[in-house]
Amino acid sequence: ALTKLGLKVVMALLVFVGGRKVIQWFVSFIKKSMERASVDKGVIQFTGSLLRIVFYILLVFSIATHFGVKESSIAALLGTAGVTVGLALQGSLSNLAGGVLILLLKPFKVGDYIISAGAEGTVQSIDIFYTRIATTDNKVVVIPNGTISNSNVTNTTKQDERMLVLDFTVGLNTDIAEVREKIMKLFEADDRILHDMNKCVVVDKLTPVNIKMQAKAWTKSEDYWDVKYLLLEQISIVLQGFR
Numbered sequence: 207a208l209t210k211l212g213l214k215v216v217m218a219l220l221v222f223v224g225g226r227k228v229i230q231w232f233v234s235f236i237k238k239s240m241e242r243a244s245v246d247k248g249v250i251q252f253t254g255s256l257l258r259i260v261f262y263i264l265l266v267f268s269i270a271t272h273f274g275v276k277e278s279s280i281a282a283l284l285g286t287a288g289v290t291v292g293l294a295l296q297g298s299l300s301n302l303a304g305g306v307l308i309l310l311l312k313p314f315k316v317g318d319y320i321i322s323a324g325a326e327g328t329v330q331s332i333d334i335f336y337t338r339i340a341t342t343d344n345k346v347v348v349i350p351n352g353t354i355s356n357s358n359v360t361n362t363t364k365q366d367e368r369m370l371v372l373d374f375t376v377g378l379n380t381d382i383a384e385v386r387e388k389i390m391k392l393f394e395a396d397d398r399i400l401h402d403m404n405k406c407v408v409v410d411k412l413t414p415v416n417i418k419m420q421a422k423a424w425t426k427s428e429d430y431w432d433v434k435y436l437l438l439e440q441i442s443i444v445l446q447g448f449r
Contacts, residue, residue, distance in 0.1 A: 225265040247316040248332035255334035301335040304351030321360040400424040
């Protein structure tokens with residue numbers, strides 16, 4: 207009897223290992239098929255995670271029934287454990303629902319730069335329970351999907367164009383017209399600025415000690431950071447001539 211039980215255990219392990227390889231192959235096949243069909247990367251990742259979990263549950267269920275465990279016993283066990291597991295996994299179920307909402311409503315997709323739940327960065331993946339984003343200093347932040355779906359999300363790359371708003375200050379006696387002229391020349395010299403859209407240099411606020419100004423222009427979203435950093439440097443050089 208002990209030998210018989212040992213053989214069953216070995217067979218079950220072999221079936222599990224074989225089934226695991228089949229699951230990996232099938233999930234990989236589905237994901238590649240979706241990639242060829244140009245399906246959104248986030249949907250592919252989410253579907254792969256979901257299929258993997260479902261197939262593993264089916265595999266374990268099949269092994270249990272094949273090696274002598276009655277289906278009615280498994281059903282009763284699942285029914286008894288269902289409520290307990292459901293309560294324990296409330297957060298996970300919320301994250302699963304959040305992931306579905308993200309994929310349906312599409313507030314962002316893989317590759318977008320977002321700000322949400324106190325973190326910001328480029329979306330790396332949208333998995334079944336979590337969304338992973340990479341910060342500008344290459345840290346990976348893992349945020350539960352339920353948290354994101356219930357939070358404000360700022361998607362800075364959703365639109366093709368983005369407005370640059372560059373804040374700076376000048377002295378009270380500064381020639382505003384000259385400052386405006388020099389900064390507008392910086393805009394005109396950069397091909398990445400969208401010259402058919404509005405650009406301006408304006409006084410934003412007056413204080414007892416200085417004048418707060420803003421330089422505004424539009425650029426492509428993918429050029430935003432490079433143009434911003436370069437213009438900030440160039441404006442600082444221009445302002446040195448007024449001190």
